[in-house]
Amino acid sequence: MTFHDREEELSALTTAFETPDHEFYVVYGRRRVGKTELLKEFCRGYPHIYFLAAQEAEERQREKFVEHVADYFGDRVPRIDGWDDAFEYLGEKVVDEDVVIAIDEFPYLVAENDSLPSYLQSFVDEQVRGTESMLILCGSSISTMESEVLGHESPLYGRRTGQLDVQPFSFREAREVIQYDTEDAIRSYAVTGGTPMYLTLFDYTETLAENVQSKILSPTSVLYNEPEFLLRTELRNPARYMSILESIALGHTTPNEISGATGIDSGPLSKYLRKLQQLRLIDREVPVTASAKKSKRSKYSVADAFLRFWFRYVEPNRSSIEEASKIVYENTIGPDLPNHVAATFEDVCQEAIWNGIRHGMFDQYSEVGRWWYGEHEIDVVGLSPTDDRILFTECKWTAEPVGIGLVEKLRAKTKHVRWGPESREERFALFSKSGFSDGLEQEVDDSWTFVDLEDLEQMLSAGR
Template identity: 75%
Template structure:
């Protein structure tokens, strides 16, 4: 598989490797996000020992690790009974410039929770004072944060760097998605930025054919992917799946989720917390509110592919088995624009941040959604130090945006209680289908209008 992007992360690893002294790096992030590919790319031209842990008994895990070390040094495999002995053996063999990677470290901790203590001794007594590099990698974010990065971990304070690997942004994903800008946004609304999902699509084929072949086929990898992911993380995923389906189909507040799933508010809060910990759900509050204090929370599925799957696949599995083409044409295609509209808002928010970075928009320290009662604004940017606010709407519609939306945005701006009465207000409108004739000339310099060509220019991977 082609290795895409990740230049910043590779640069960080390479800088650490070239610096004097030892390195103890931690790489973690959600499953399928590309951690293994990143580390394999980094290790490719360097002397390295790469150990990929598995869900096996502790004895076999340790044996395989020792075998990997012995194989690298062309050594006879020693008989070692404990993990501290395994790390002693590795310490004896460390050579200048060696990279040692343990991938899926949480599998080892699950079998022996003393591993962090053994590694503490290895780092303090054997790695320190060398110019070798040791990397721990894991997909269980909660385990990595508690057992490696957390204050209570024996390894706390030992790391020299860490990478929390994120899915690709839309701009990063454009290196993979070769459709025109409109279809690229539609496609991103299906796959999201997870590299494994992005690279399953053949962008010489239509989006319809990709969805049919890569998602709606019962033999396709992505057909059961969300269920597989949940079963690797949770013993009983049924209720978690029902929550994700509820959120994906528009039930976003705790009360709405409880009503859609039949789960009482007490247990529901625990399920929501777990899904957030797994980075499958995200909690939003209005950008003008305090995240810790606000009670106006909404939830959203954190991954576009999971949102698509729980909206369109999970509830139609029986029909997909019989007639996938009918499901696409009769169920997915008619409501896909509504699904894509949510993704378009995220792409527009990314455009705002890119405009801020380039200096084409004034700086804002916070950018997010705003709502109060029935009133909503898609994007609001706040610059508290300058008493400046940006208010923006995003329209994924087949008709050009007209004057009514401009008037509505002006009216809604008055309802956003933030800053002094003398605050500076800027406005922006993003439109898939452009704008009615003459609208640009009627607006003052506080307004910025973005059509798809403007978004494309801002988020082109080469820009």
Template identity: 40%
Template sequence: MAAFIDRIDEIATLENEYARDAASFVVIYGRRRVGKTTLINHFCKNKDAIYFLATEENESENRNAFKNLVAETFDNTLLANATFDSWAPIFNIIADESKKGRIVLVMDEFQNLGKANKAFPSVMQKVWDEILSKSNIMLILCGSLINMMTSQVLNYDSPLYGRRTAQIKLKQINFSYYHEFDESLSFDKQLLQYAVTGGVPKYIELFDKKKDIYRSIKENILSTGSFLYAEPEFLLQKEVSEIGSYFSILKTIAAGNHKLSKIASALGVSQSNLTNYLKTLIDLDIVEREVPITEENPEKSKMGLYQIKDNFISFWFKFVYPNRGMLESGHSEYVEDKIKKNFIDNHVSYVYEDICRNDVWDLLSEGIAFNRVGRWWGSKNVEIDIVAYDSTGNDIVFGECKYSKNKKGMDVLTSLQEKTKVVNWNKDNRNEHYVLYSKSGFSDELIEYAKRHNNIYLRQL
């Protein structure tokens, strides 16, 4: 397994901050297990760094642990034996030491300090303004509770607002880097694993590459004592109150209800009661509101659909949460069989579409101009997997994604061309291109036809 994968932009941001002539203040946040600490440790290699992990203990315990860490780092016996009822003297010592050379100071799980003392962001503001901002220090505040990090550090009403010099909201690793976890995996095996683990490094590490996907799911998710069996509960329980309400919404979306009206109807509540819950799930990077890609005013669109954007969360709410009674009572075979029957058509095929939409950017090298890519759907139940267009020009790409065992023929192309007639964007003045994705390739007839038409692209993934 590769030791460190992707994170190119994030490392570049951190190195730029480290190279500043003045103090810098970076905020790193993102969901649990996404690799924040790994990123920080990789960046801190060969640098003078102090890494402090805040715990859920009270403030004085954290302060004492911080003091001892700093004393040990600088071999400062006087500090080790001292007792403080404030943080400033400890930070003053770090600032003095930074005169000898730049120091990276990391405070991980920073939100725990704010939980222990609600006034701690104000304490940190004073420390930054009076001590650290005038020193040769790169301060990194890191946290995995997105709501708390936002309220304590990033929001306008936080005492620390406006102090940061950079921020990184760490997201999952893109599928295009997935092969680096195991170069021996075929594309299809990568896809099957990605459909379950998403781009969360910790989840990816759990899946044994030698075993088939269903055995890995059984061992790592369906077993009631396994690491991922209750993972969504751990993800949400510290972010939200009323975890049951959020679980009900996610289960409803996973069951295929994507319109606000359908979600509300399935739950027996009014639409207005759902908006705050959905906003929270969007802020947590678990759900996204999607509109047809050609919509001019997405916020005002009445065509919005709510999707679970996290592969693992989507898988869990489709197959694990509705069947927990069976799993808890020892009937895992029933759930395993259900997954085998529905995994490909009801889950993997949608993940495949996402990967194809990401891949379509490669068509820019073919000379097609576009700057927006997404899905499209209309009021007549017409759906198109891929629409990419140039918002200031005339080029538009229509695409279809087929994850099946059979080669795809002319009927797929003609069906797609028929559907494009209901897309009104620049209808009388556009250059149409077509891209077909197929797991299993294409018929000879379609391949020959594409060779004769330079606006048709066939891609086998």
């Protein structure tokens, strides 16, 4: 897979290794997010031992690890009886040579021997400390990495010198990969999300419809069963979690709605929701004007656009897809796709607002997010408490230009937003896929900002 972006992550690793001290970094994140490519790109520039663990018996894992170490130092492979011996052998070697030691898919090793973090504790304390070498532990099982490496009950707790929680690409970052015009790039991102592997699987010389049918709806394609594999990485029995993800993707966003759609009682449901949040598969959101800890007006969303797409269109239609995927696309997915893309468009607009704030295209706002109360909802609201300034934004993914009707509707909704003093400064922004009706900008004052797709692309490009 071609390596893209990750400049900040590479810079962090490079700075750490070039610091005159030992380093112990933890790199983790969801499957397919590009951790292995990041490690390989970093290791390319330095003396390194890169070991990719596999789901194998402990003895074979250990043999391979020692073979890697011996090969790097030009040794004959020594006889090793346990992990403590393996790390002692490695420790003797790094005393005289600064080297990056990267262990990828570390959770596979822990699954075979849960004492491994204790052996690594001794290795870090007694052998790596005092050198200028760098140990990196990397893994896709977020629960294992957080409990066995980062958790306060882990023997390794407090020993790391840094960590990278590798995230999927934002739209701005993914834009380098997506070789479509702006409109189709947003539509495509609404399907693939920001996971690098998913992005690079698409052939951008083909239409989006062709890519969806060949790369997702084909039962032989990698992405057809990808979410199931992703869940099995973390969960022994993913069935209930899958039903929750499907219900959220289909528009059931409050705990009561999810409970009603899945038949899972509220007590167990809260446990499942917390687990899905921990795994970065769903997001819990409260109105931007509310306290995340205190508010009971929470809504849930599937955290990744590809997972939203898959649970909305693929999982409910599996039988039909295996019989006639083209008909499913033409009759079910294609006609409804604008509704799915609209949610991603809101995310992209929010991303553009943040980038606009960073580069002086918008006033300063310290909080940006959705707002709702009862039947009233505003796509994006920005808050600047120090200046008593508030930004109201609507994002429209529609076939027709936006007109004065939306201006009036947005104005009407602002009175329901209880925030700041009556004298607060109110500003407005409209984002529209299809532009704006003739003369609209002349009908409003300079507190309004209008952003079409061309403006959106420029806003996201600022600072590149």
